[in-house]
Amino acid sequence: MNDPASKYFKCTDRERAIFxxxxxxxxxxxQYTGIPVNESNIEYIQKAIESATMLQPFVENVKVKINLNAENDTKFNYKSLNGTMLEVDLTVNYNGSTARAKMKYLRDLNYPLMYLEE
Amino acid sequence: MNDPASKYFKCTDRERAIFxxxxxxxxxxxQYTGIPVNESNIEYIQKAIESATMLQPFVENVKVKINLNAENDTKFNYKSLNGTMLEVDLTVNYNGSTARAKMKYLRDLNYPLMYLEE
Amino acid sequence: MNDPASKYFKCTDRERAIFxxxxxxxxxxxQYTGIPVNESNIEYIQKAIESATMLQPFVENVKVKINLNAENDTKFNYKSLNGTMLEVDLTVNYNGSTARAKMKYLRDLNYPLMYLEE
Amino acid sequence: MNDPASKYFKCTDRERAIFxxxxxxxxxxxQYTGIPVNESNIEYIQKAIESATMLQPFVENVKVKINLNAENDTKFNYKSLNGTMLEVDLTVNYNGSTARAKMKYLRDLNYPLMYLEE
Structure with a gap:
């Protein structure tokens, strides 16, 4: 593992993965909320988010799913991507310690929660 | 052409295309500046921008090119997309009147200019 | 009026103002959708948007109003700024020719429309 | 402390603060890179970022400083806010456990690093 920034951190490997x-x-x-999306380009947008996130330090895996049904229709044939439509499953690995985090709209909170599953 | 919003506008068709x-x-x-990008995902990002822009009202054509060389390297293996890296060629058609617009970094201005070519 | 970019444009002054x-x-x-907002910071966000827009070329005046009531409450005490909450009244003046444009959520379109009022 | 989302997390209080x-x-x-900024509105933008960040869950304190000198001048009288111009000092408190994090451009990395100071 190459981390040119390690000297700036005061934390454990697990804490770093979580951060x-x-x-x-x-x-x-x-970054991505606001992008126009419908059935025709949903896969391009998911792939763009995944590929860009994979470039960031210590990302081991990421899966992005956009739920178009989460929002009401407009008079135009697309929706503006927002947090309630986003479902993300992310694994970060820092020096062998991992963190698995998710973003998902939760109805009981009426909020797209970001949480640590492991 | 279907324009559910036409009654709100006070302008010619050409002016609407320009707007x-x-x-x-x-x-x-x-929307897109700030996205992590390098050679590995540049085509996904270009395609995402093009496909999302095509969904917006009255876009006839759009071509997006990201110039990775425009920015200095960091210690990490990607760059954050910024305006100087973006080259866009856009045609809007409103009811038969067209506007052709571009965004391009111009060295004499040190600025990513948005301009009307036709 | 100082326009270091005028040579790149092929259009009238009125068309330039509209563009x-x-x-x-x-x-x-x-740029601004996604910002956390509630009653406590609404004026700071409106002022930030107005002051930043005033810096951009040829803006004569801009007024921004954020409608907090436009969105449902979450379990947290703020909302994520979105297009349906934004009301903008903008005047651009290019070499004496003006364009007056607005952004406003319109119920009949279920869409935050950007339109040319004059 | 009120945390309607606590049941979704599998981690310590310190880890939550870090996340x-x-x-x-x-x-x-x-969210904020891309905003037009110069001396005339820098305080409005700093205040907007601080006030919006303070609304997010478990933020105890945040200080934002924008360094205008970090970027070259353009032919226009403003700059587009980017990561190299941002300096952030943030304290999160979750149930008594704290994390202090910073974002700062570091010349040796040519990168606006986000790191955990405590």
Whole structure:
């Protein structure tokens, strides 16, 4: 593992993996919401988010699913991607320690929650 | 042509095409800059931007090119997409009137200019 | 008026004003949606959007209003700014020719429309 | 402390604080970069970022500083906010456990690093 920034951190490997997972989910929500999406380009957008997230430090795996049904229709034939439509499953591995984090809209909270599953 | 919003506009068809072209370029700059990009995902990002822009009203054609060389290397193996890296060629057609607009980094201005070519 | 980019444009002054107005509205939608907002910071966000838009070329005036009531409550005490909450009134002046543009959520379209009022 | 989402997490309080800190920094970078900024509105933008971040769950304190000198001048009188210009000092408190995180451009990495200071 190559980490040119390790000297700046005061934490365990597990904590670092968790921190990096938080960064990636915060980034996904605030970078991609607003993109026009419908059935015709949903796979391109999912693939773009996944491929860009994979470039960020220590991401081992990421799966993105956009739920088009989560939003009401407009008079135009697309929707603006928002947090309630996003489902993300992310694994970060820092020096062998892993964190598995998710983003998912939860009806009981009426909120797209980012949480640590493992 | 179907335009459920036509009653709200006070302008000619050509002016409408120009207005819509401006919206799309402003949107591209402010929506997609910040995305992590390198050689491995550049085509996915270009395709995502093109496919999402095509969904927006009255877009006839759009071509997006990302210039990775425009920015210095970091210690990590990707760059954050910014305006100087973006080259966009967009045609909007409103009721037969067209506007052709571009976004391109221009060295003399040190600025990614959005302009009307036709 | 100082326009270091004028040589790149093929259009009238009025068309240029309209193009610039479109850019600014597209920018506002895609730059600021996603920001956490409630009663406590709504004025800071409105002021930030207005002050940043005023810096962009040829903006004569801009007024931004965020409608918090437009969205359902979550279990947390804020909302994520989205297009249905944004009301913008913008005037662009290019060399004496003006364009007045608005963004506003319209119930009949279920869409935050950007349109040219004058 | 009120946390309607606690049941979804499998981690310690310290780990939760770290995860939330990562989310906020990832959000700041990807939400606000792209905003037009110069001396005239820098305080409005800093205040907007701080006030919006304070609304997010478990943020105890946040200070944002924008370094205008970090970027070259353009022919226009503003710059587009980017990661190299952002300096953030953030404290998250989850149930008494804290995480202190920063974002800062580091010359040796040529990268705006997000790191855990405590």
């Amino acid at each position: 990096e997972a938080g960064i990636k989910l915060g980034a996904i929500y605030h | 819509e072209a401006g919206i799309k370029l402003g949107a591209i700059y402010h | 610039e107005a479109g850019i600014k509205l597209g920018a506002i939608y895609h | 939330e800190a990562g989310i906020k920094l990832g959000a700041i970078y990807h």
